[in-house]
Amino acid sequence: MDADRALLTPRGELVHGCADVLAGKLSRLPARTGRIDLDMSGVRFMDTAGLRFLDVLRAHGRLRSVPVTATGWTGQPRRILTLVGLDPTDPLRPPGREGTPTPATTPVAEAAAKRPPAREEEVERLRASIAARPAVDRARGLLMTAHGCDSDTAWQILRETAHLSGTPLHTVAAAVTAEVDRSGPRAPEEVRKALATALARRLRAPRA
Template sequence: RPPGREGTPTPATTPAAEATAKRPPAREEEVERLRASIAARPAVDRARGLLMTAHGCDSDTAWQILRETAHLSGAPLPTVAAAIIADATRTGPHPPQKVRDALAVSLARHLP
């Protein structure tokens, strides 16, 4: 049967489409925030691995360093991760000074 005939949902009337269309603005913002978080995950994991390799720390310590650096610098976690990757791989611009300073403080706090 062609779309739109009785019993056959059209793309605009599928349950998923209806749920998306009825989603309140706050929920839509949350969905977008989660999508951005998922998209940033590979960079965060790579930065974590670079910290572990460069400083001989475990995964939890590397995570604490990343989070604290983001907090101290006021930069989002994906920005901190990208800065660490860029610095370690010598690609892209140098990390912003506020991120470098925050990273130095965090490393000093968490590593012997």
């Protein structure tokens, strides 16, 4: 708190349950709170639950009659806001008009209705990527355990394997999971070769 201003700084990922966490935090703010600002620069990933997060923030501002902002978006979360038609510098503002939306609408709903048809294919790819995230995270965790590497290195191994084999990342993740924990059918030959190359490059001991 800074006088009557509340500054919230979310960190990590906006996924299922994040809107409930925000609602709980907002309900515990002091009664004197006259403004709520969220610094989103520490958020590195969000799925569609992140949009519900924004709706909860906006609804709280309307209920308490206090201004609310969510600024500082970067990376993948900023890209999602752009894809769904929200302004990443001020995603709580209704697109294409000034003022406050009617209670029956939200910035997310209005943005979806106004989204250009040309973006639909990219939005669908984004949805598919988000749906595949749990498999990718599992494969990354298995690589970290099996090879003693950190999260960033495991991610680079997956990315490089996908690039070298010409295989989608979610397919590589499934193949890596099968290869590392010996579950299910063996990974295709091209993926196994690409994985071996990526492991050799990323885990090579530094020279003295």
